Amino acid sequence: MIYGEKIRLRAIEREDLPRFVAWLNDPEVLQGLLIYLPLSQVAEENWYENMLKRPPDEHPMAIEVKQVDGWLHIGNCGYMNIDWRCRSGEVGIFIGEKRLWNQGYGTETMRLLLRHGFDTLNLNRIALDVYDTNLRAIRSYEKVGFIHEGCKRQAIFKEGKYFDILQMSVLRQEWEGQ
Numbered sequence: 225m226i227y228g229e230k231i232r233l234r235a236i237e238r239e240d241l242p243r244f245v246a247w248l249n250d251p252e253v254l255q256g257l258l259i260y261l262p263l264s265q266v267a268e269e270n271w272y273e274n275m276l277k278r279p280p281d282e283h284p285m286a287i288e289v290k291q292v293d294g295w296l297h298i299g300n301c302g303y304m305n306i307d308w309r310c311r312s313g314e315v316g317i318f319i320g321e322k323r324l325w326n327q328g329y330g331t332e333t334m335r336l337l338l339r340h341g342f343d344t345l346n347l348n349r350i351a352l353d354v355y356d357t358n359l360r361a362i363r364s365y366e367k368v369g370f371i372h373e374g375c376k377r378q379a380i381f382k383e384g385k386y387f388d389i390l391q392m393s394v395l396r397q398e399w400e401g402q
């Protein structure tokens with residue numbers, strides 16, 4: 225497990241899947257994500273089986289928050305598209321428990337993911353994509369040191385409109401300079 229101050233990251237278990245199905249059918253949670261079709265429990269179980277076949281470093285992790293009576297699962301995060309030769313990787317995150325948005329958990333999760341990426345995976349560059357309308361996400365990424373590096377114009381079509389996708393990244397030298 226990867227421990228932070230208020231949160232920890234652990235492996236995803238089969239028992240977590242019904243929570244993912246509920247969260248990933250919530251239009252508000254989906255606003256910032258690529259998913260656009262209703263998600264069934266069976267589709268989620270297939271995703272889980274396929275996920276287990278991917279390289280372990282790219283397995284998503286469950287985000288849990290410390291409560292008085294134990295740990296509460298609130299979302300999911302992880303690495304993808306790791307390029308070991310160029311030492312680069314991409315990160316993704318979602319917190320499905322909406323009542324816990326804006327309480328710093330996303331920022332702390334991203335900080336833990338960066339620490340894991342630089343100090344454990346030995347990456348040199350960590351990047352992500354975010355919709356230009358997702359101001360909460362952008363703010364939390366900026367707070368942990370992500371730099372704006374580009375914009376894919378009108379790259380996504382959702383709810384009858386095109387949106388820009390912003391590209392952000394952190395380099396090892398920037399992380400070490402913080």
Ligand SMILES: CC(C)(COP(=O)(O)OP(=O)(O)OC[C@H]1O[C@@H](n2cnc3c(N)ncnc32)[C@H](O)[C@@H]1OP(=O)(O)O)[C@@H](O)C(=O)NCCC(=O)NCCS
Nearest residue numbers: 256318319325326327328329330331354359360361363364
């Ligand atoms: C994006 C997400 C991970 C952020 O996590 P979070 O725990 O809600 O965010 P945090 O509380 O750590 O930080 C949010 C920051 O944005 C700020 N913020 C919130 N709404 C904002 C807005 N409309 N405009 C500007 N800033 C805003 C908050 O004030 C806070 O900054 P502060 O601490 O300086 O005050 C989470 O909201 C989420 O999972 N959303 C749904 C899925 C999603 O969009 N995932 C990201 C895909 S790229």
